[in-house]
Amino acid sequence: MNAAMQSEPERTAHVGRPEVRVTPSRFRNAIGKYILRRSKACVACGRCAELCPYGVHERSGKTMARPKDYRCIGSACEKNDFYCVRQCPQNALSLRLNPILEVLGDKRWTPELLISTWYMAETGKVPPGDMEYKVGDSGGGFDRMEFCFPTGKALDLPDDEFDLSIPLNKRRDGRPDLEIGLPVYGGGMSYGSISLYVMIARARAYQAWNSFTCTGEGGYPEELYPYDDHVITQVATGLFGVREDTIQRVRIVEFKYAQGAKPGLGGHLLGDKVTPAVARMREAVAGSALFSPFPFHSVYSVEDHKKHVDWIKHINPRVLVSVKVSTPTDVDMVAVGSYHAGAHIIHLDGSYGGTGAAPDIAKKNIAMPIEYAIVKVHNFLKEEGIRDEMTLIASGGIRTAYDVAKAIALGADGVVVGTSEMVAVECIRCAACESGRGCARGIATTDPELSRLIDEDWAAQRLINLFAAWRRQLIDILKKLGMRDIRELVGRTDCLRHLDYE
């Protein structure tokens, strides 16, 4: 399955610090928006390969290779002189919309968002042509917002002049002043819910971007030790795999109170996924389902919560503490409570995200979308005079670079992502993460055979590429807004327009 990857000529481009390397799909037939067919009339004159700037056509020995049509910009190309379908002397090429789009994706992750994310993960570049890579079709929230760019303020400076880093410790409490290179870090995905290879790939990618991945609640595999400085470990309600050693290894510990996909319902790893290795890590019995209860059985007040935060800070004097909560009506009060308990980061997980399995009723109905929660918490922390001391992180429905920028403009300092990483390593969002042996595409599985479908180098590079493309877009947004630092964008709702408002 990796044959395509090896035959790919090495084309490299520097976008930011980590190196972008073209990393095609693991599958023979990558899915694109268009289908471009070459008929038998082709005489392999090579004209199409000379013309196409997107790398759709390539020669393979004496014949032309099958078109890489997932790179084709389709009907948007008709206006170009190099439009291969018109230029082919033999009329051997035909173009149409890929009919599979109809069965792909959903309102939040439209087929075009999936395809454009795959494109970015392969190339590290912003998709060309008419591909929608900014918003989905959910009819509200981020999908109905856009930036209003002022005229005449755009900055014409090289990319290196723009700063996308954000601080994670704003308390000035003597603990390290951590910064991450992008306003993005990785959400908690446990060993057990995703394969070890995917975990390692995430760690590598975030190391490359000087950011963090998160172990989720399921233990700290030894294979992650080389990446300690870029790992957040989670203390969640089941306390699976939490040891003194794991707390001392890392620079950030995350308390998970709730998760947006199933707020108030805890976690649940189905028995099938509890392999002997997973069971060992979690100190549990193989084959038995594991419940992470809700809530912390030792936390029934903010004072109890503070006790927990103090406990972690005592065990590891250099650690920062993040508190991950969901988005109930009183999310603003929860955030203030976390500040007083001594947390550095308040991490809001909105209701439409999540990577693992959750009851459909919970995903759709319980707790509010992240777009509202960011505004509520940002404003409330400001009113309380503590906004400058807290790092506000948003997650649960951040799909694109534009979502990142909009979340920040609404009031977040940065975001946490999960699903977009999964899509980058070719999750197709079939939502059958829990069926049988787990993910058919080798991502959310602990099955030894299935998890081998993912090569960690391949996956790490795809993630590096995705973030390179995101960085490109974030810098473009800053340029157009006349800002040099992503920190200037925090809370700048005046830069946004909501299409449903007059």
Place this chain on the structure above:
Amino acid sequence: MPKKYHIQTKMAPPRFAPIGKSTILDWEGGCLRCFKCVKRQCIYDVYNQRTFDVRRMADTIDSLCKNCLRCVQSCPGQVITKVINAEYKRLGDSYWTPEIILKQWYQAETGRIPVSGAGYGGSFAGPGFDDMWTDMSEIVRPTRDGIHGREYINTVVDLGRSLPCLRFDAAGHAVGDAPKKIEIPVPIILKDLPLGSLSEGVFLAMAEAAQAMDTFMIAPVKEWKPYLEPYKTHLIPLLTEAEIDTHGELIGGVRVIEIRLSDVTEARLSRIRAAYPDVLIMVRVRLGERSGEEALALTRAGADILHLCADRNGNVESENGSRFVKDAVRSVHMRLVEAGCRNEITLFASGGIAMAEHVAKSIIVGADAVAIDIPLLLALECRLCFRCEAGLSCPVEVENIHPEWGKNRILNLIAAWRNQLIEVLGAMGIREIRRLRGEVGRAMFFDDLERETFGRLFGKRKKRESVGN
């Protein structure tokens, strides 16, 4: 601790090959005859289980395939693709969407809560029940243990009147009798079906399910046949004014009756009460412009239960345009709250209740419980093709079901719904569904959130048609 209420579930496979969302399209032209065909490598093994029902044109792969697209993406000849199933798109209508129908089928078959990965893929918000979210608590009791049975989350609701206050005589003894009350262990009763290819088998399945769950089934008296006699303690005969006089014996033998509201109902309530003191009287009120006042009058006239009905899609038509059942129920509830008598009466809501979340949301806006109809038909495999309404044959022969199978499917569905209610209650930290009634503070409404957050930032919202498309 008393024995916990539990609805027994058991796998009940459909009688006909179900309709899947998409279908595999594969063709021979271009097939390279690979030794290791991708179809043999399917991790769900759907190709080896594939059969085709010629008469019904049903390919089992439609419902077995899990859309991982590995075969599509790996076939060297590119001779496999997936396309949307035209029959899927034709299911139901704009309210009873194919997605809702398939989810109810799944629950009726398995008795399980629908669970899936990869976040929520639907609209941001939408019309009807989709413009509200329910709350959760970060730090609460009961814990998730409640959901898994170690702590108890109660779904019992009371039917009947409550006294506004106790009265005492000079000696300090309570005066008067407490009104009769009936408890049902789930906030759901089975309503008479508005359509369907109905038969003795269907009615028996419903009656047996109602009895097994210890709830009620509403049965119009014209369908009241001797075979229903053994279930009459769990049946609610639905009567017109005229039928009350001619069905004295029947009314005397049941615990609850339902009367269709007419001009004389209010005046006759006390006479019916006197004639049948042990029978609870439910009045069916068609939701409309005046239902708040009607509800108040009926409450004062002594009705025990009001059954507020919208049409089957939850619409309430009135001179001032149409409203949704949720909003209409909320205003009736509020009218009774304002009049200080909400606690004296039980409110049922019906119409447009299609999923478990609609039960929770109906209760949040002020109903005590709900009555459901079309979901019962879906449990019996109905495809909502509406052919029966035109007098045509039923493609899944609902009329021929075995009552035992039908009962099993209905129990599965309602067990799954109840478990979802418990999830919602558990997330909020509420241990009693009775406490959920009217708790709009534990819900978040689209309009309010938009106004409070985006309204402050972006000004005035345009007209609503764009919400959720």
